[in-house]
Amino acid sequence: MKKCAVAELLLDAVYPRRCPICHDIVQPKGELVCRSCAGKIQPIQEPYCKKCGKPIEKEELEYCADCARREHVFEEAAGIFAYDQTMQKSLMKCKYGGRREYLDYYGQMMARHGAKFLKRWQPQAIVPIPLHKTRMRLRGFNQSAELAHALGRELSIPVQEHMLEKNRKTRPQKELEENQRRHNLLGAFSLGKDFHPLRSIVLVDDVYTTGSTVDEAAKCLKKAGVGKIYVLTLCTGKGFSIRF
Ligand SMILES: [Zn+2]
Ligand SMILES: [Zn+2]
Incomplete structure (x- = not known):
């Protein structure tokens, strides 16, 4: 043994x-x-928004209401599971209750159900959304980096964990209204020590809600010369408020 x-x-x-x-x-x-x-928990099925991957009700609509009224910085996003009460509770326990092991399963699921998107996007690297160092110290792990490494391992795509840095602490996005979310993150990301102006990358995060986080990260990378930026998240869609 x-x-x-x-x-x-x-x-x-x-x-x-x-x-x-x-x-x-x-x-x-x-x-x-x-x-x-x-x-x-079942992976999101079509119809979903062609831009952000959020489930939509009518097949004849190409975009969700959010993407129909505003531009995103990234090219395209996709999520694996709907951010329903089951997933919300699971991620809360994972991030704030020390259940890091949940990410082993979610990493596998992301690779299995996300492979079709990555095949189409052909990213040169996977870049996780960073945590601020204070939060990283408290939690002991960055859930997005764990998911990115699982994805990279399963699909043989390099992971660049230090392309991007979170340079200041921000309030958790889930506590804020939509317009506050954008403001909360302005200038929160900077280039990390391993930055390269790659032709195409995929950003990985645990949850996509309005896209403010990934848009702000993509803005920073695009300004520095990264070409196409795609987004893959474990969950997507609006959350519900729950107690547990
Ligand atoms: Zn959308
Ligand atoms: Zn069980």
């Missing part, structure tokens, strides 16, 4: 892996999600 497998078994005995959907200990052991929970 390999050393890492032993370490994993020991770790699993002390901190059994939790299921990202029901939050109980995963059944059966050794899986990333309970077999009975895996079908409870």
Whole structure:
């Protein structure tokens, strides 16, 4: 048995892996999600907005109401799951409850269901949306970077974790109204130590709501000479307010 497998078994005995959907200990052991929970979240199906990937009600509409009335800086975005109550609760527990292991499952799902977009976009690198260093220290991980690395590993695309930096702390976007969201992020990103003016990249984030975050990041990269910028997120769509 390999050393890492032993370490994993020991770790699993002390901190059994939790299921990202029901939050109980995963059944059966050794899986990333309970077999009975895996079908409870389904990838977004068409029709979705041709620009931002948000589900839309009418097939004959090309764009969602948001994209119909304003321009985005990125070329095209896609999301894997709808940001419903199940996903909102799951990501809250992941980011604020220390359930980093949920990202193993979500990284796999992103690679499986996002592969078709990446094949079409042909990005030279995957760039995660950075966290400010204070928040990174508190949380211990950047969920977007974890997803980006899983995607890069599965699809053999290089990950550039330090192309972009978050240079100041901002209020969580979910606490703000749409117009405040844009203002909150103005100038919040700067070029990181590994910046290269690549021909095309894909930005990776956990949630797309109005696109303010990825637009601001794309603005910074485009100004510095990056060509085409695509966006892939784990979830997309408007959130609901929930308690848990
Ligand atoms: Zn479960
Ligand atoms: Zn849209």
